Amino acid sequence: MECVLGVVGRDFAVVAADTSAVQSILVHKTDEDKVMVLDSHKLMGASGEPGDRVQFTEFIQKNLHLYQFRNNIPLSTAATANFTRGELATALRKNPYSVNILLAGFDSDVGASMYYIDYIATFHKIEKGAFGYGSYFCLSLMDKLYRPDMSVEEAVDLVDKCIKEIRLRLVVAPQNFIIKIVDKDGAREYARRADTSNSPSDAATVTA
Amino acid sequence: MSIFEYNGSAVVAMVGKNCFAIASDRRLGVQLQTIATDFQRVFKIHDKLYIGLSGLATDAQTLYQRLVFRHKLYQLREERDMKPQTFASLVSALLYEKRFGPYFCQPVIAGLGEDNEPFICTMDCIGAKELAKDFVVSGTASESLYGACESMYKPNMEPEELFETISQALLSSVDRDCLSGWGGYVLLVTPTEVQERVLKGRMD
Numbered sequence: 001m002e003c004v005l006g007v008v009g010r011d012f013a014v015v016a017a018d019t020s021a022v023q024s025i026l027v028h029k030t031d032e033d034k035v036m037v038l039d040s041h042k043l044m045g046a047s048g049e050p051g052d053r054v055q056f057t058e059f060i061q062k063n064l065h066l067y068q069f070r071n072n073i074p075l076s077t078a079a080t081a082n083f084t085r086g087e088l089a090t091a092l093r094k095n096p097y098s099v100n101i102l103l104a105g106f107d108s109d110v111g112a113s114m115y116y117i118d119y120i121a122t123f124h125k126i127e128k129g130a131f132g133y134g135s136y137f138c139l140s141l142m143d144k145l146y147r148p149d150m151s152v153e154e155a156v157d158l159v160d161k162c163i164k165e166i167r168l169r170l171v172v173a174p175q176n177f178i179i180k181i182v183d184k185d186g187a188r189e190y191a192r193r194a195d196t197s198n199s200p201s202d203a204a205t206v207t208a
Numbered sequence: 209m210s211i212f213e214y215n216g217s218a219v220v221a222m223v224g225k226n227c228f229a230i231a232s233d234r235r236l237g238v239q240l241q242t243i244a245t246d247f248q249r250v251f252k253i254h255d256k257l258y259i260g261l262s263g264l265a266t267d268a269q270t271l272y273q274r275l276v277f278r279h280k281l282y283q284l285r286e287e288r289d290m291k292p293q294t295f296a297s298l299v300s301a302l303l304y305e306k307r308f309g310p311y312f313c314q315p316v317i318a319g320l321g322e323d324n325e326p327f328i329c330t331m332d333c334i335g336a337k338e339l340a341k342d343f344v345v346s347g348t349a350s351e352s353l354y355g356a357c358e359s360m361y362k363p364n365m366e367p368e369e370l371f372e373t374i375s376q377a378l379l380s381s382v383d384r385d386c387l388s389g390w391g392g393y394v395l396l397v398t399p400t401e402v403q404e405r406v407l408k409g410r411m412d
Binding site: 085089092093116118120121122123124126129135136139 | 215236238241242243244247264265266269270309
């Protein structure tokens, strides 16, 4: 039931993901950050097998840093995306990672860009995308409401609409989400969305 | 569902008079869901040689990268471009290398050979070449494409007529296949120029 979604606006990109860590019927935690900040100007939203997700995204992050240390220049978003795709493709027929990735970044020459890389290393540059069961609700919303040069407020509003739809219509829906943004000023957390309306988040033994 | 039908694809190539055309659909899907409507399936190897790769998108991308690598090495060593027939043999060999763990792709190769003679061929996922003099098809819409091409094709068509024929064959075939479509991409190659066109069909 994990959802990752992303949208590219005018000189920025937004990546949002749910923050639930679930194993079978148990909710381990409700504040798991699935959008990794790869470097100063890149975000990688990932969903899939929890171990693979953390290991693979950290692997990409460390390799990115290594490149920067060795070459004194950061890797571009396109190059990072192609590197990520290459690692997934190489592992595919040996020891595959079950991780779906939305990689968004900002480069001064190209602007903001986002790449869809699924778990079998299908690679495509996109303006709007989503993974998981939530994508069945989000993609059509985005098709209708997305415009190519949205402002940050409009893009986050679109993401909020997607989150609202997921909360309402997906069975066992994740309630809490994290939204991160990347633009010329860097990659950072933009907001968290927590649904405090129905169920209590404290344990039953906490005294009132 | 078969692994060849996971992403959905349609590729066709046709021979005309001293020219050829290669076309594909533009949908990238994951089973029933459409991810993108601008996915590229036809790739350039050199100015007079193109390859369309239908089937699993990830394998099409990996295979294309390997083929470009091999062709660039060939260019460095031989100081010339590969002939289409040679390239087809290369693709066939690469695919058969993976006989017991294949790339889930069916390539369609189209090029202008010696004396600008058009060459087209297709092969299955393990490299069984099939040369043709008229047209070759592959992808989830291949059965429809066979029918459409067989009825619409005439030998020795001029470039404009060839473009019209291949476009109509592609669009009418993908309209009967739920996994391919969302427009078309047609490349028409003559000895002097290359024309790329994007078709708008039924966007569903």
